[in-house]
Structure formats: C-alpha cells, structure tokens
Amino acid sequence: MSSIQQYIDLYESCSSAVDAGSTAVMNLPRRDALERLRGAKLPSRGDENYEISDLEDVFAPDYGLNINRISAANVDIDEPFRCDVPNMSTSLFYFFNDTYYDDNIVRPALSAGVIVKSLREAGETHREILEKYYAKIAPMDDAQVALNTLLAQDGLFVYVPAGVVVERPIQVVNLLRAESPLMVNRRMLIIIEAGAQARLLVCDHTQSPGVKFLNSQVLEVYVGENSVFDYYDLEESSIDTSRVSSMWLRQAAGSNVLVNGMTLTNGFTRNNYRIDINGEHAETRLLGMAIADGRQHVDNHTHISHNAGYCHSDELFKYVLEDEARGSFTGKILVAQGAQKTQAYQSNRNICAESARMHTKPQLEIYTDDVKCSHGATVGQLDPDALFYMQARGISCQEARTLLMQAFMSDIIDGIRLEALKDRLRHLVEKRFAGTLAQCRNCLGTSCHGKMKSIEKRKN
Amino acid sequence: MELTDKNIKNKTILDEAANGDYKYGFVTDIDTHVIPKGLNEDVIRYISQVKGEPEWLLDFRLKAYRHWLTLEVPHWAHLNIPEIDFQDISYYAAPKKKEGPKSMDEVDPELRKTFDKLGISLEEQMRLSGIAVDAVMDSVSVKTTYKERLAELGVIFCSISEAVRDYPDLVKKYLGSVVPYTDNFYAALNSAVFSDGSFVYIPKGVRCPMELSTYFRINAADTGQFERTLIVADDDSYVSYLEGCTAPMRDNNQLHAAIVEIIVEERASVKYSTVQNWYPGDKNGKGGIYNFVTKRGLCRGDFSKLSWTQVETGSAITWKYPSCVLAGDNSVGEFYSVALTNNYQQADTGTKMIHLGKNTRSTIVSKGISAGYSQNSYRGLVRVAPKAINSRNYTQCDSLLLSSTSGAHTFPYIDIKNDSSVVEHEATTSKINEEQIFYCNQRGISTEDAIGLIVNGYAKEVVAKLPMEFAVEAQKLLQVSLEGSIG
Numbered sequence: 001m002s003s004i005q006q007y008i009d010l011y012e013s014c015s016s017a018v019d020a021g022s023t024a025v026m027n028l029p030r031r032d033a034l035e036r037l038r039g040a041k042l043p044s045r046g047d048e049n050y051e052i053s054d055l056e057d058v059f060a061p062d063y064g065l066n067i068n069r070i071s072a073a074n075v076d077i078d079e080p081f082r083c084d085v086p087n088m089s090t091s092l093f094y095f096f097n098d099t100y101y102d103d104n105i106v107r108p109a110l111s112a113g114v115i116v117k118s119l120r121e122a123g124e125t126h127r128e129i130l131e132k133y134y135a136k137i138a139p140m141d142d143a144q145v146a147l148n149t150l151l152a153q154d155g156l157f158v159y160v161p162a163g164v165v166v167e168r169p170i171q172v173v174n175l176l177r178a179e180s181p182l183m184v185n186r187r188m189l190i191i192i193e194a195g196a197q198a199r200l201l202v203c204d205h206t207q208s209p210g211v212k213f214l215n216s217q218v219l220e221v222y223v224g225e226n227s228v229f230d231y232y233d234l235e236e237s238s239i240d241t242s243r244v245s246s247m248w249l250r251q252a253a254g255s256n257v258l259v260n261g262m263t264l265t266n267g268f269t270r271n272n273y274r275i276d277i278n279g280e281h282a283e284t285r286l287l288g289m290a291i292a293d294g295r296q297h298v299d300n301h302t303h304i305s306h307n308a309g310y311c312h313s314d315e316l317f318k319y320v321l322e323d324e325a326r327g328s329f330t331g332k333i334l335v336a337q338g339a340q341k342t343q344a345y346q347s348n349r350n351i352c353a354e355s356a357r358m359h360t361k362p363q364l365e366i367y368t369d370d371v372k373c374s375h376g377a378t379v380g381q382l383d384p385d386a387l388f389y390m391q392a393r394g395i396s397c398q399e400a401r402t403l404l405m406q407a408f409m410s411d412i413i414d415g416i417r418l419e420a421l422k423d424r425l426r427h428l429v430e431k432r433f434a435g436t437l438a439q440c441r442n443c444l445g446t447s448c449h450g451k452m453k454s455i456e457k458r459k460n
Numbered sequence: 461m462e463l464t465d466k467n468i469k470n471k472t473i474l475d476e477a478a479n480g481d482y483k484y485g486f487v488t489d490i491d492t493h494v495i496p497k498g499l500n501e502d503v504i505r506y507i508s509q510v511k512g513e514p515e516w517l518l519d520f521r522l523k524a525y526r527h528w529l530t531l532e533v534p535h536w537a538h539l540n541i542p543e544i545d546f547q548d549i550s551y552y553a554a555p556k557k558k559e560g561p562k563s564m565d566e567v568d569p570e571l572r573k574t575f576d577k578l579g580i581s582l583e584e585q586m587r588l589s590g591i592a593v594d595a596v597m598d599s600v601s602v603k604t605t606y607k608e609r610l611a612e613l614g615v616i617f618c619s620i621s622e623a624v625r626d627y628p629d630l631v632k633k634y635l636g637s638v639v640p641y642t643d644n645f646y647a648a649l650n651s652a653v654f655s656d657g658s659f660v661y662i663p664k665g666v667r668c669p670m671e672l673s674t675y676f677r678i679n680a681a682d683t684g685q686f687e688r689t690l691i692v693a694d695d696d697s698y699v700s701y702l703e704g705c706t707a708p709m710r711d712n713n714q715l716h717a718a719i720v721e722i723i724v725e726e727r728a729s730v731k732y733s734t735v736q737n738w739y740p741g742d743k744n745g746k747g748g749i750y751n752f753v754t755k756r757g758l759c760r761g762d763f764s765k766l767s768w769t770q771v772e773t774g775s776a777i778t779w780k781y782p783s784c785v786l787a788g789d790n791s792v793g794e795f796y797s798v799a800l801t802n803n804y805q806q807a808d809t810g811t812k813m814i815h816l817g818k819n820t821r822s823t824i825v826s827k828g829i830s831a832g833y834s835q836n837s838y839r840g841l842v843r844v845a846p847k848a849i850n851s852r853n854y855t856q857c858d859s860l861l862l863s864s865t866s867g868a869h870t871f872p873y874i875d876i877k878n879d880s881s882v883v884e885h886e887a888t889t890s891k892i893n894e895e896q897i898f899y900c901n902q903r904g905i906s907t908e909d910a911i912g913l914i915v916n917g918y919a920k921e922v923v924a925k926l927p928m929e930f931a932v933e934a935q936k937l938l939q940v941s942l943e944g945s946i947g
Contacts, residue, residue: 048536051875337865350876355846357877364870365538366889369861373889377874380882 002041003060004147008034011150014067021069022153023123025130026187029140033150036140043143051359052328053270053299055144058242063183063214066097069153088420090171090201091116097176098154098184108168113161114198116170119187122157129159134189137276138218138248145246148185148218155187155217158200162193162224169199169230169418176215176241177207186217194224194252199418200231206238213240219247225279226254230417233261234425235269239294242268253279253308258417262425263290263298264432273302280310288317289412291432292325292356299328302346306339315346318412320405320433321356328359333375337367346375351382351408402433494553499546501525504652507552511621511655514628524641524651531645537779537808538837538869542713544750549715551653551686610668615699616661617672620688623659630661634692638721638758638785646717646752646779650686654719657687662697662728671927673702689720693728695761700731702930713741713776718753726761726788731769733926734782735934738774740941745804745833748776755782756812759791759820767794768811769925771934773941776805781839783812786820786848793822796922798934800915800941801834801866810840810857810871815848815881826857827919830866831942837869844881851881859889860918862911862942912939 011018011034019027042055091108093116094101100118110116115126123130138145160166176184192198206213215237223229237243243266251257263269275284290298304313319327333344350358362375382404390400409429416422495506504525508518533544610617616627623631641651658674674689693699703720716738724730732755741748751774757766768782784793795811813822822842830836838857859868870887892914900910916923916935923934 051873340864352876353879355877356879358874359876360874360885361872362870362885362887363872364859364887364889365867366859366861366869367867369864369866369891371861371889371891375870375885375887377872377885378883379874379876380884381879 003056004037004040004042004143006062007059007147007151008037010065017067018151018153021067023120023130025123025127025134026119026152029135029149033140033146036146037143037150040143040146042147049301049330049361051330051361052297052326052357053268055244055270058214058244058268058270059147061181061212061214063181063212064178065151065183065185066099067153069099085171085201085420085424087423088169088418090169093156093170093172095156095172095174095186097178097182098152098186100154100156110168111164111166113164114166115157115159117157119155119157119189120153126157126159129191130157130189133191133220133222135220137220137222137250138246142246144216144244145218148187148216148246152185152187152218155189158188158190158198160192160196160198160227163195164193165196166198169201169421171201171203174202174204174215175207176205176213176237178211178213179208181212181214183214183216186215188217188219188221190219190221190229192221192223192227192229195226196224197228198230200229201418201421202231202233204233204235204237204243206241209238209240211240213237213242215241215243215245217243217245219245219249221247221249223249223251223255223257225252227252228256230258231260232416232418232421233259233271235261235263235266237266239265239267239296241266244270246272247274249273249275251275251277251279251282251284254281255279256283258285258287258415260287260289260412260416261300262288262412263292264428266292266296266298268297270299271301273300275302275304275313276307277305277311277313278307280308282308282311284311284313285415286313286315287412287415288329289409290317290319290321290327291409291429292319292327293322295324297326299326300330302331304333304344306333306335306342306344309338309340309342311339311342313344316411316415317348318409319348319350319358320353320408321350321358322353323356324354325356326359327352327356329377330361330363331375332363332365333373335366335368335371335373339368340370342368342371342373344371344373348377349408350377350379351405352379353381402430405433406430494550497548497550499525499549499551499653503551507653507655510552511624513624516632517624520636520641521652524648525653527642528645528648528652531648534645537839538835538871539777539779539806539808540835541750541777544715546649552655609670613666613669614663615666615668616659618659620654620657620659620690623690627659627661630692631659631690634690634721634723636721638723638756639719639754643754647719647754650688650717650719650754654686654688657689657718659689660691660699660701662693662699664694665696667697668699671700671702673704685714685716685718687718689718691720691722691730691732693722693724693730695726695728697725697728698730700927701733702927703732703734704737704930704933713748713750715750716752716775718755720753720755720782722757722766724757724759724761724764724766724791727763728761729765729767730757731767732757732782733930734768734770734772735926735930735937736770736772736774736778737937739776740774740805741776741803743803745776748805749774751775751778751780753780755780756785757783757793758785759788759793759817761791762788762817763790764788765792765794767796767925769796769922770798770809771919771923771926771930771937772797772799772807772809773937775807778805778807778809780809781811783814784822785814785816786822786851787816788820789817790819791817792820795822795824795826796925797826798829798919798922798938799826799836799838800829800938801831801836802941803832803834805832805834807835808837808839810838812841813843813853815842815844815851815853818847818849818851820848820851822853824853824855824857825921827922828857828859828868829862829915829918829938829942830859830868831862833863833865835867835869837871838887839871839873841873841875842883842885843875844877844883846877849878849880853881853883855883855885857885857887858918859887860915861889861891911942915939915942
C-alpha cells in the first residue's frame with residue numbers, strides 16, 4: 001500500500017480542522033488534490049529521475065501534524081540570529097515549523113505596495129491575487145505537490161507590484177522545533193510583477209536535534225516581464241530532517257532569475273526545480289551546492305524548459321561527498337520547437353571521497369536547430385599533485401584539502417549577487433569543511449557582538 | 461520558379477536524391493519457406509524441430525518464451541513506437557534449399573546476385589579481400605565462406621545452427637551467459653524464436669588473420685528477423701568482426717530483434733563493427749525496420765578489450781545499446797558511434813559501460829546527426845562499482861542538427877560508487893555551421909555536397925575506427941542518407 005493512504009485517512013478524518021486552520025483559497029483545491037491522490041503513488045527508486053531517492057520511504061513513517069494550528073510556545077527569539085548575515089540588513093520573517101510567526105518582531109517598512117505575509121492572512125486580505133495564482137503552476141499529477149496542496153495550511157506570500165525595486169533583501173528563517181516526530185507542509189507563493197526587483201533569502205534550520213522531521217514544501221514563483229528575482233535557499237538542518245521541496249517558476253520575457261540552492265547540513269534532501277522560460281530574451285542562472293558527509297543524502301532535480309527563443313540559461317551544480325554520503329543530480333534542459341537562438345548550458349561537477357556515491361544524469365532534449373547547448377558532468381577526486389604541492393610548502397593535508405574544496409565551491413558562491421551574503425557563505429563553507437559549523441552556530445548564538453548587532457537591527 | 465538550366469539540373473539532382481536514396485531496396489525472388497504468422501509454443505517447437513535442435517536448446521527457447529509472456533513492452537525510450545502485434549509476424553522464413561551447397565557454384569544464382577548488388581560478392585571477397593563472410597538472409601545462414609582457411613587455425617566461424625550441431629558444448633556453455641533470456645522484452649523474444657546467426661570461436665593465442673563478416677538481409681515480407689551472434693575470444697586471441705544490414709523497401713514495418721553476445725577472455729581483444737542500413741521507411745515515415753537489438757560484451761579476463769564501432773543510418777526505429785561489462789582487471793571498453801536520422805526516423809541508441817574490475821577504462825564517442833523530422837537520442841550509462849578502483853571513463857557525445865523540425869537528445873546516466881575513479885562526460889548540441897557552408901559555396905561546392913563534407917568531417921573520428929572497406933561504405937552512406945534533407 002502506498003504511504004499516501006495514511007495522509008488521505010488523516011485528511012478525511014479531520015478535514016474540517018484542516019480547513020479551519022487555513023483560508024478559503026487554500027481550501028479550494030483540496031478536493032481535487034484528494035481525488036488525484038487516491039490510488040496514486042509517490043515516486044520511488046526505479047522511477048525515472050528517482051534513482052537514489054525513495055519518497056514512499058520518506059513519507060511512510062508516522063509523523064505528527066500541527067493541524068489544529070497550536071501556536072509555537074517557548075520560541076527562542078535569539079536562536080534565529082545565527083542566520084544573521086553581518087553587514088547585510090534584511091527584512092526578517094520567521095516560520096516556526098509551518099506556522100508564520102510574527103510576535104514582537106519589529107522590522108523596517110517594506111517598499112510601497114510590497115506585501116510579505118503569511119498565506120493564511122493574505123487569503124483574507126488579498127484574496128483576488130491568491131485566487132489568480134495559488135495552485136496554478138504546480139501540477140497536481142505530481143503526488144508530492146498534491147499531498148502538499150491537500151495538507152498545507154499556511155505559508156509565505158510575497159507580492160512585489162510592477163516597477164517596484166525592493167532594495168533590502170527579504171530573509172525568511174524557517175525553524176523546525178518539536179518534541180516528537182513532525183511533518184511540516186509549507187507553501188510559498190511569490191509574485192514579482194513586471195519591471196520589479198526583489199531578492200529572497202530562505203534559511204532552513206532544525207532546532208531539535210534527534211527529532212525526526214519531514215519538511216514538504218511547494219513553491220510557486222511568477223516572474224513578470226523585465227523583472228529581476230534572486231532566490232537563495234540555504235539548508236542547515238539535522239541528520240534527522242527529511243526535506244522534499246519543489247519549486248515551480250515561470251519566467252516572462254526579458255526577466256532575469258537567479259536561483260541558488262545550498263545544502264550544508266541535512267539528512268535527506270530532494271529539491272525539484274522546474275523553470276519554464278515563456279518569453280524571449282529571458283535569462284536564468286541556476287546554481288546548486290551540496291556538502292555532504294556521514295549519511296547525508298542530497299538529490300537535486302532540475303528541469304529548465306525553453307519555450308521561447310533568444311533566451312539564455314546557465315546551470316551549475318557542485319557536490320562534495322564524503323563518508324557514506326549519497327548524491328544525485330538529474331537535470332534536463334528542454335528546448336521546444338521554435339525556441340531559436342537558445343543558449344543553454346548545464347554542468348555538474350562532483351568530488352567523491354571514501355565510500356560516497358554519486359549518481360548524475362545531465363540531459364538535453366532539443367527540438368529545434370539554431371541552438372547552442374552543452375552539458376557536462378564529472379566525478380573525480382581532489383588533485384593529488386595539488387595536495388602534494390601544498391604539503392611540500394608546509395600546509396597540513398587537512399588544511400590543503402579544505403582549501404581545495406573551498407576553491408572548488410567558489411564558482412557557486414561567486415554566483416551570489418549579494419556581496420555580504422557571499423562573504424558569509426565563504427565563511428560558512430570554510431567552517432563546514434573544517435567540521436566546525438556546529439560550534440560556529442553556538443558562538444554566533446551567544447556572542448555579544450552578534451546578538452547586539454541583531455537587536456540593533458531589529459529596533460531600526 | 462523559372463526553369464533555367466541550373467534549376468533543371470538542381471531539380472533532377474534533388475529528385476534523384478529524394479527518390480533514389482535507398483539503393484538497397486530490391487526484393488530477391490527466391491523460393492522462401494515461411495511459416496504462418498503467430499507465436500505460440502508450437503511455433504517454437506516447430507522452429508526447433510526444423511533446425512534439428514537438441515532438447516536443451518528447445519528447453520531454453522521455451523523457458524525464454526514463458527518468461528517473455530510475463531513481460532511488457534518497454535516504453536522508457538524516447539521513441540514513439542506504434543503498437544506491435546506480435547501475433548501478426550511470421551517467426552521463421554528460410555530460403556528453400558534442396559541440399560546444402562558444396563561449393564560456390566552450387567549457391568543459388570539469385571542469391572549470389574543479391575549479394576553482388578549489395579556489393580559483397582562472395583567470390584570477390586574470398587579471392588581479393590580475404591574476408592570470411594557469413595551471409596544471413598532472412599533467418600538462415602546461407603553460406604559461410606573461407607571456412608577451410610580458418611579451420612586450419614582452429615577458428616570456428618559458422619552459423620549458429622551449425623555450431624549447435626557441431627560444437628554443442630561451446631554453445632551450451634556460452635549461450636545466454638552475457639545476455640540472459642530474462643534480460644529484457646526483446647531479448648526474451650529473441651531467445652525464444654531466434655532462427656540463425658553467427659558463431660565465432662577464436663582459440664587461445666590465435667590472431668584471426670582476416671576480418672570476419674556477416675551480412676544480414678530481411679527479404680520476405682511480414683517476417684521478423686531474430687538472429688543471434690555469439691563470439692568467444694579465448695585467452696590472448698584477437699578478432700575483428702564486421703556486420704552489415706540491409707532490407708528491401710516495403711510499406712509495412714518489419715521487426716528485427718537480435719542479440720549479440722561477446723565473451724572476451726584474458727588479454728584477448730575483440731573489435732565489433734556495424735554498418736546498419738536497414739530500410740528507414742519512405743519520406744513520410746511509412747514502412748521501415750524496427751531495429752530492437754541487445755548487444756553486450758563481457759570482458760571477463762584481465763587485460764581484455766572490447767571495441768564497438770557503429771554507423772547507424774537505417775531503420776525506422778533504432779533501440780540499441782551495445783554495452784561492455786568490464787569484469788576483468790585492467791580491461792578496456794570502447795564505443796564509437798555515428799547515428800544519423802532523417803525524415804521520420806527515430807533512434808535511441810548509446811552504450812553501457814559497467815566497470816567491475818580494477819583499473820578498467822572506457823571511452824565513449826557518440827555523434828548524432830538529426831535531419832528532417834527525425835528524433836535522435838543518445839542514452840548511455842557509466843557505472844563504476846565499489847571494487848572498480850582507479851577506473852576511468854571519458855564520454856563525449858555531440859549532436860548536430862540539420863533542421864529546425866528535428867530533435868537531438870542526450871540522456872547520460874552516471875553512477876559512481878567509489879572514490880578513486882574519474883568520470884567525465886561532455887556533450888554539445890549545435891546547428892550545422894553556416895559559415896562553413898558559405899565557405900564551401902564560395903568555392904563552388906553545392907550546399908548539399910558541403911553538408912555531406914561537413915557531416916563526414918564531423919563523423920570522421922568514428923568512421924576512422926572502421927575497417928577500410930566499411931569506412932568507405934559508411935562515408936557514402938552518410939552522404940546518401942542526407943540527400944534531399946536540406947531545408
């Protein structure tokens with residue numbers, strides 16, 4: 001029996017509670033989702049593009065759900081500050097599990113007309129926008145999307161009106177905290193209207209070590225004509241956290257999109273990126289990085305569809321895998337018929353050490369002739385000559401390895417279009433390779449300097 | 461359009477090209493023995509009986525058939541395959557023979573004419589090029605030439621039916637050892653109904669002095685061809701094997717589901733070259749051969765080597781992945797391929813390199829060319845097992861697009877399970893370079909010829925790997941297959 005059944009049973013037994021904890025627009029597609037889920041199966045190993053990830057397994061355990069929307073108690077407001085990016089002032093928003101958290105948070109006003117709030121609330125205040133965009137591009141025939149649509153009660157809503165440039169990056173901190181195993185269904189709806197510009201930084205953290213979490217999220221992103229949108233997703237969760245995230249992004253003509261997904265610490269991660277380029281002269285840059293050791297599992301799947309001509313897409317994913325870590329990259333570039341003068345590049349580079357395993361499948365599907373497309377994939381090790389060279393000059397083997405791996409990841413970090421975040425990530429990656437990321441958290445959490453600065457910022 | 465001399469000339473060339481592109485489309489009028497359509501255990505028993513096969517082979521066939529019944533037609537390839545009615549195919553067709561020919565003179569003159577048309581005159585080849593030819597027409601091997609010479613060295617080169625009769629131990633030992641009947645749908649089908657094919661055994665330390673060659677031809681209508689090739693290269697031996705395929709023009713689709721199994725022992729080396737030119741269907745995609753082939757070689761011994769070279773220009777649908785299982789330490793696998801599709805042809809082809817032994821190396825060079833409304837896919841797998849330390853793979857697959865209505869796709873699967881192996885994959889897709897065409901035009905070379913030149917240059921890396929006789933044919937084929945595709 002498919003592991004979906006338990007969720008169907010759950011929904012059927014408390015559908016009114018689910019609806020009550022949400023908003024009308026989000027309740028509307030639940031019926032359809034339920035019908036789609038009957039008899040459906042989550043993708044499992046052996047299915048195309050799921051060579052190493054078994055979602056049936058991931059969704060099978062019995063997790064608790066916060067259907068009655070019991071608000072988060074004992075929220076440690078200081079904890080989030082470890083996500084603080086020095087020298088960068090952001091508009092901060094918090095989610096505790098899948099609940100939008102807005103108590104006692106003072107933040108500077110957003111630019112005129114810009115809306116960042118909980119989806120549940122937006123369902124009341126901006127119903128017409130939600131009706132137009134909610135659950136429209138993430139297709140229900142994807143079982144994970146349907147399951148998320150069935151159960152998600154809240155999420156993030158970002159709306160940037162036409163022509164507005166949001167100077168200050170928007171930062172969303174997702175915190176997972178619970179006493180017992182918890183499933184989190186999160187939804188994000190992001191609408192960037194024509195000519196607008198915005199940057200969004202999303203950080204995932206798990207605060208309860210040893211507790212199992214399942215984080216299932218679906219993002220729908222609309223990027224309007226000639227607009228610019230940067231999306232950074234940084235995952236620092238725990239080995240007991242499973243995350244399944246699907247992003248569905250639609251780009252209009254002349255738009256410029258940067259998506260950067262970074263996995264530093266995690267348990268099981270499956271990220272789907274589906275980008276449809278529907279207008280001419282649009283640009284897309286999709287970057288990804290994964291550093292995994294122990295029994296970490298990182299699986300990224302990308303699908304960029306060039307549906308219009310004269311567009312440019314560039315995709316680069318880099319992995320460093322050690323110990324028993326498992327990595328997978330399955331990517332596809334599809335150039336539709338008539339999408340002439342397309343330039344699409346895809347690359348996946350991996351360093352695989354010890355008994356780590358890497359699975360990669362970079363695909364091209366091209367239905368027109370006037371294109372320049374390439375893809376490449378490599379799996380290899382650190383250059384022994386370079387290691388030797390550095391050791392001959394008095395650098396310890398461990399340090400030399402760290403330096404080389406950092407250099408390997410620099411392409412991804414250099415792609416970030418926020419100077420302060422770039423510095424911060426360099427630091428985090430360095431700590432991650434040195435194996436001191438956990439300590440770094442504590443030191444940031446308790447250092448007076450970090451805290452004071454954050455509090456100052458909060459008051460500003 | 462004004463009918464100037466030049467236009468008229470161009471028009472005739474184009475007409476010629478458009479109509480005369482498949483030059484192997486003729487039907488040989490030979491008395492053929494065809495059994496009624498349909499497939500069941502009786503048909504298999506009948507095939508086995510006609511061929512005078514031993515009990516164990518019939519068992520093998522029946523087991524395969526029963527397994528086949530449990531399988532479903534695979535749909536994972538990037539191909540649009542019309543539903544095939546497996547009961548609407550005749551599973552056995554053989555040229556009627558009174559007695560086996562004792563010498564060349566006794567070979568049916570019609571048959572010999574066929575081979576002359578194909579450009580593989582048996583006598584010519586015996587005398588001049590020294591190639592030993594095993595010609596398989598429809599389902600039965602007609603004549604294996606040059607046998608005496610090979611027999612002196614202990615090389616066995618005969619049809620698989622003869623091998624079953626004369627060398628049952630060898631066949632029993634190796635048949636199905638690389639491609640078991642449980643492998644896939646078409647392998648199971650082939651194992652159940654295979655009618656003939658070639659068997660090659662190269663004894664220890666023997667370097668086969670000539671190229672061995674098979675020519676396959678489907679002649680009778682509504683028949684499927686299910687040949688089976690088994691090549692065994694014992695320790696320290698070497699053989700180069702060539703395979704050519706053609707079929708006459710027919711409106712309906714014909715099925716070809718073959719199996720090639722190769723076993724390479726210690727320090728042995730096998731080179732397998734294919735020029736596949738089955739009938740690709742007409743310009744509207746009508747007719748043509750469905751070419752669903754399972755080819756796999758097992759490099760069992762240390763320091764063994766297997767090299768696949770293929771030039772694929774024919775068939776309406778090609779589904780073919782010549783693979784190497786690199787089990788022996790330091791073994792080497794190679795795959796060089798040119799796949800050209802035109803009109804409504806579809807190809808999903810590539811290779812699998814399975815690295816199991818230490819220090820194993822593999823190279824993949826694949827060149828796809830798509831024209832007309834065709835779809836051309838490369839699908840490959842490189843798998844490095846945990847014990848295959850220090851293994852190395854290099855893959856390059858390029859696609860060239862000649863029309864805006866054609867498609868070129870790449871599906872590489874890379875699966876690495878150890879930390880000392882290096883795997884590289886590169887692929888590019890681009891349009892034919894207009895500047896190069898312009899350059900040729902300026903020097904008085906027509907666009908059609910220019911494209912032929914550019915395509916041949918593009919495919920040179922692979923064609924150069926073919927034995928000389930095949931290389932010339934392959935170059936011509938590439939040019940011929942592209943004629944009339946400029947648009």
